[in-house]
Amino acid sequence: MIIGGDSFVDVMPDETELLSLFESLDIYDNVFEQDSIVDYWKCNSGSLSKYVWSVIDSTLDLNASPSKLPTLPLERYRLISKEEVNESSSKRDTFLCVSREQLLDAKISRAKLLSLTNSPKPVWHFEVEPESPVHYSPGDAFGFFVENDSRLVSSLLERLKINDTWYVEDTKSVPPVTLEVRSALRKQFDLYSPPKKSFLLLLSEFCENDREKRALVLLSSDVGRDTYRSLFIRGRVSLLNILVTFPSCQPPLQRVLDCLPFLAPRYYSASSCYEPCGRKIDFVFSLVHYPIFEGKKWMRRGHATGVFDRICSQLEKWSTHDLRVTMFHRPSLYFHPPDNLQIPYLMICAGTGVAPFRGFIEQRRRDYKNWLSSEDSRVATQEEPVKRTLIAPVYLFFGCRILGEFQEYLDEMESDLSSLPDSKLFVCYSRENGNEKYVQDLLKKHAEQVSNLMFSHPSSCIYVCGDGANMAKGVQESLIDIMNEQIFGNREDAKNFMKELSDEKRYVQDIWFWG
Ligand SMILES: Cc1cc2nc3c(=O)[nH]c(=O)nc-3n(C[C@H](O)[C@H](O)[C@H](O)COP(=O)(O)OP(=O)(O)OC[C@H]3O[C@@H](n4cnc5c(N)ncnc54)[C@H](O)[C@@H]3O)c2cc1C
Missing domain, CATH: 3.40.50.80 (Nucleotide-binding domain of ferredoxin-NADP reductase (FNR) module)
Structure with a gap:
């Protein structure tokens, strides 16, 4: 199994019935409640909606005239059916920032908690075994691709009324690159970064409800600057949160993709030293969580460390499974120890x-x-x-x-x-x-x-x-x-x-x- 949020299904088996609920869109989100972490869906879409609208209503006059509207994003992606996938277009299942040759398929073989049990900021040592040996030096890092949760993607596709038989064509690439729609959403796009103002304006065009439309237009304009900062920059409200709070908004997937940034790889420094006769590479990370929804005591887990933390804590249980990760070597230019023993x-x-x-x-x-x-x-x-x-x-x-x-x-x-x-x-x-x-x-x-x-x-x-x-x-x-x-x-x-x-x-x- 390629790592991503999939492992989560096993971590929380009792919650699978929640799949159908749209609240599960934010399954990575966690809430700190009286010092203990409870899962986000316990804070249901009702409270999310209440939060977003209370910020809007208390800081934005919905009757104001919008000023300095941003330019709408250019069209880049096209949804095409399987039959339309051109033989000449390059159909692929990869990421754009590194070439296929650089990608390493690796197995996560061991994890060990380095922090105290129940620490709110767990620190993990984990070991990875690439399929082919990598000659790295101390100081080098590796980039990891961590996919979006498959249930998150299912919910998003369902919300946007798209089935996963479709393909996405990137018309900017020559020749055009096509990806299965599910694969694109899992691997290619960052679903959590704060939406740009141009994205909000675009979403407003697809709202049926007038109040929702006005709010999105104003948020994208200069008039809504402070509210935008509170909700999206400090509050980290995501696209998924917007789709929950603005139910009449029904944008076409390809236009959503035009606005989403690429999902960046996360880098981790090797915490081991290359062994000529071994493949194992060690890493250490600490779980990142950051406050969301300004004024609330709610936290969201970092994209990669949230997934790694769950995988590491479940590694014993997963030992019979093939936990795989896609990574690549990023050598460091100067961060290397001298090889001369006389140099202190x-x-x-x-x-x-x-x-x-x-x-x-x-x-x-x-x-x-x-x-x-x-x-x-x-x-x-x-x-x-x-x-x-x-x-x-x-x-x-x-x-x-x-x-x-x-x-x-x-x-x-x-x-x-x-x-x-x-x-x-x-x-x-x-x-x-x-x-x-x-x-x-x-x-x-x-x-x-x-x-x-x-x-x-x-x-x-x-x-x-x-x-x-x-x-x-x-x-x-x-x-x-x-x-x-x-x-x-x-x-x-x-x-x-x-x-x-x-x-x-x-x-x-x-x-x-x-x-
Ligand atoms: C060359 C290089 C080597 C690295 N090596 C390591 C390593 O060995 N171990 C390690 O743990 N990390 C390392 N990092 C950092 C790592 O790449 C990630 O940025 C980090 O683990 C957070 O990733 P995430 O996807 O969980 O969080 P994201 O989802 O990317 O983070 C979401 C938000 O959390 C905040 N945030 C991100 N990182 C932190 C942080 N560290 N503390 C507080 N808030 C943060 C930001 O607001 C961010 O937008 C390295 C980074 C680089 C560039």
């Missing part, structure tokens, strides 16, 4: 940003092991001081949230680092009592060791990895402070030093931002 480096991360560093450390450990069994080491180790100049230390600074989280990784990396000369692991916990809450505080606490390591070799490096701009900014400020206090006695020179490191690719960041 710092690794700085928070949360799942530890992923590549697990691979870095494993690589270093193997290189060191090879060196130990080599002729060079036999000469060098006769004198301890010589050995010290040959093997440089590496430090990992790791910011976790709570004690116990990432424990398996911590134990393993601590053991690996302790087998490398002078190498160390430094950890802090943001949700525990302690002076150093964040990784930037931890760096400052060990300022002398940080600067000593950096100035012990002309090619020393710093690697920073994690999600979010704040961590990267905080780390950069701390490093400048450290260089200022320990070496330069002047912030400007410390800043210039960091810039030089960055220009020389000796200070490399792999930071994940989101919109």
Whole structure:
């Protein structure tokens, strides 16, 4: 089975009768209710509709005249029957952003929870086995295609009164590409990103009910700017939510597709190191959820991590099933550890940003092991001081949230680092009592060791990895402070030093931002 929301059917077997209900359109949505997560459909379409209309009624005068209307999207897709599928058109079942040759079919073989049980933000380690071996380096990422839930797509097709014998033709491609309509909706289009104003205007053209039509026109116009932001940007109301709340809206599927963005692959850094005789690649992710419907305590799960979280929690149960995923290799340009054991480096991360560093450390450990069994080491180790100049230390600074989280990784990396000369692991916990809450505080606490390591070799490096701009900014400020206090006695020179490191690719960041 290709992964996507399909697994959900098995996770919640009692709920299958809800399939027929249109409320199930938002089955990925979750609601936080008194600290426990309950499924979205318990908050039925009635409350969704009430929410949307209460925002509209309280912020928008439906009698106002629309101003500055957007331009309607151009027509790009065509619905065609099977008979019409032209022999010359390329019928396919793939994604547009990578070529078929780059796609890897892989099996998810194991999952292990790295966070505490019942954590509201589960962190998972999972292992994937591609059908053909991939030669990757520590620091590389892989793109995963996670399909939309099949029931979600069924509900959407039902709502739009389309049966799945139809094909979608992309008239922009030469030759035209055709996809089965169900396949297109599952694999190609992002059903959750906030609809653009031009999309709302288009939907208004297909409303029979005058109030619904007016509301959509105004939302797409300058008059409805604040309401648009509240509902769609901050409230993350999706196309599916609109179709629930505007029942008279009956747009043709091909025009809906004209407005939908492509479903982007999600990237995950390999948390392992390539093994010549094995295929397994490790990853680590944390479940993303974000607030929806401004002013309500409702949350929605991230598209990929929501699916991965369900799959990982059910992996034991699925062990006899063939859980497959489509992925591709995305090599990193500069985010790689030096292969020279004489070069010291710092690794700085928070949360799942530890992923590549697990691979870095494993690589270093193997290189060191090879060196130990080599002729060079036999000469060098006769004198301890010589050995010290040959093997440089590496430090990992790791910011976790709570004690116990990432424990398996911590134990393993601590053991690996302790087998490398002078190498160390430094950890802090943001949700525990302690002076150093964040990784930037931890760096400052060990300022002398940080600067000593950096100035012990002309090619020393710093690697920073994690999600979010704040961590990267905080780390950069701390490093400048450290260089200022320990070496330069002047912030400007410390800043210039960091810039030089960055220009020389000796200070490399792999930071994940989101919109
Ligand atoms: C090169 C690269 C490597 C990456 N490696 C990893 C990795 O090893 N492990 C890992 O867990 N992630 C990693 N990511 C991030 C990952 O690709 C996804 O962005 C993330 O898992 C969320 O995907 P989603 O589909 O679940 O959420 P989406 O459905 O894409 O997210 C929905 C919304 O949630 C918000 N959001 C997205 N991500 C976050 C976040 N992290 N925190 C808070 N809010 C967010 C945004 O508002 C977003 O629009 C990496 C990203 C890149 C570019």
